[in-house]
Each structure stands twice: as C-alpha cells, then as structure tokens.
Amino acid sequence: MGEDTYILDIFSAMKKNLEFLKQNAERFYDEILELVNDPIKCLEDIADAFGIKVDKKDFNDVIRAAETDFMIFYIHNVLYPTTISAHINILIGNLPGFCRDLRFLIESLAKSYWADIKHAGKHLFEKWKIIDESKMRDHEFVKELDRELGMKRATKLWGKLSEEIHFKGYIKRVEKSFSTIGMPPSWALTIPCEYWEGDMDEIFETFKGYHEFVCEFREIFQIIWKKYIEKLKNNSQLQLST
Secondary structure, eight states: OOHHHHHHHHHHHHHHHHHHHHHHOHHHHHHHHHHHHHHHHHHHHHHHHHTOOOOTTOOHHHHHTTTTOHHHHHIIIIIHHHHHHHHHHHHHTOHHHHHHHHHHHHHHHHHHHHHHHHTTTSOHHHHHHHHHHTOOOHHHHHHHHHHHHTOSHHHHHHHHHHHHHSHHHHHHHHHHHHHHHSSOOGGGTOSSOOOOGGGHHHHHHHHHHHHHHHHHHHHHHHHHHHHHHHHHHHHHHHHHHO
C-alpha cells in the first residue's frame, strides 16, 4: 500500500465514520465535540482571570503570565492536543486509542492539580521534578485527587479506562465479538476501520459506555477547574493590589 493510498483510506474512513456517528451515536459524538472545545473555554477563563484580552488564536501572553501553574500547562499542552487525538481516534475507529487518551487526561489532571496544590509558588519544572522523584504511581495521584475533592469518581473512572486498555480487557472484547458475530470487532482488524452494521450491537454498547466516560471526565474536570480558576482569580487580584 502506497503512502498516498493509505492517507486517502484514512480520510475515507473518517468521513464514513463521521456520518455513522451522526446517524447512530449523535449524543456521544456531540459530547466529544464539547470535550474538544473545553480547552478553548479554559484559556478564555485564564485570560479573564489575569485581565488579559487576547485573540483566541494567541494565548502566549497568558501562558507566559503563569509559569508556575501546572494546570495552565495541562490545558495548553495536554488537554488541548489530547482531546483532538481522542476525536481523531474515534473517527478512524481506534477505540483502544480513544480510551488511552482519556486515561492520560485523568492521570495528567491529577498530577497537575496535585503539584499546584501541594507545591504552590514553585516553578513548573521544579514541580515536575518533585512529581518525578516522588515515586508515586499514576493511580496514587488519582486517589490523591479524589481525597482532595472528597469523592471517589476519578479513581473509578481511571479503573474503568484501565480495564478497557489493558490486554485482558482487549481480549475479553475480542472474545465477546467472536461469540456473537463469529469474528473480531472491526477495530481489532485494522486501523483505520469503518464502523459497520455487523458490529452494531457491540458498537452501541461500546459507545454508550464511552459516552459515560467522556461525561464523567468532563464533570470531574469542571469541578477541579472551577476550584482552580477561583484560586487563580484571587491570586491575580492580590498581585494587582500590592
């Protein structure tokens, strides 16, 4: 297969899958689009907190204004590109990749928030060194996030996403597909792949679960984000008054 042919195959699969999603899983796809838009809304919140009016396409001033905050790094360098990756993965039929993106988002969010709460005032890279040297595992940061917020939602979501992407969960899905339609699911055969009617029952079940994953992540993120942006506004007002 030539390079140009493969690229055309990707575009073709994305176009067909987009139509499939709009016709058969519109609420799920709309939620993904909202997820992709979240970073833009967050950057607007950050600009407002600092009293900076900038064009939506250029938030460099905002980023430079908060070199100590891991949450701003998270929005600009993790949330923004990873939500786009998740969107693309759904369009090319890469369902395991989609779940990996979501788990990366929740893990990175936990580390970023933990660093800003526990080590406020330190430079971004000092905070990263502390995270790296802490020897805490990813799920431990997620548990810390739940403790900080008085809930267990982040840990549960992380666990469900882990089940989806670990080899055991992958095999269980393939085995289930064999038992129902006599062949592996389309996403386990090739990437890109097109969603098709033979997979319909499993796809609906899968998309229902993934829709819940996206909604849950967005709700957790909004809780954390509101706390963070309130702190950011208070700090910026304090700096202006001194």
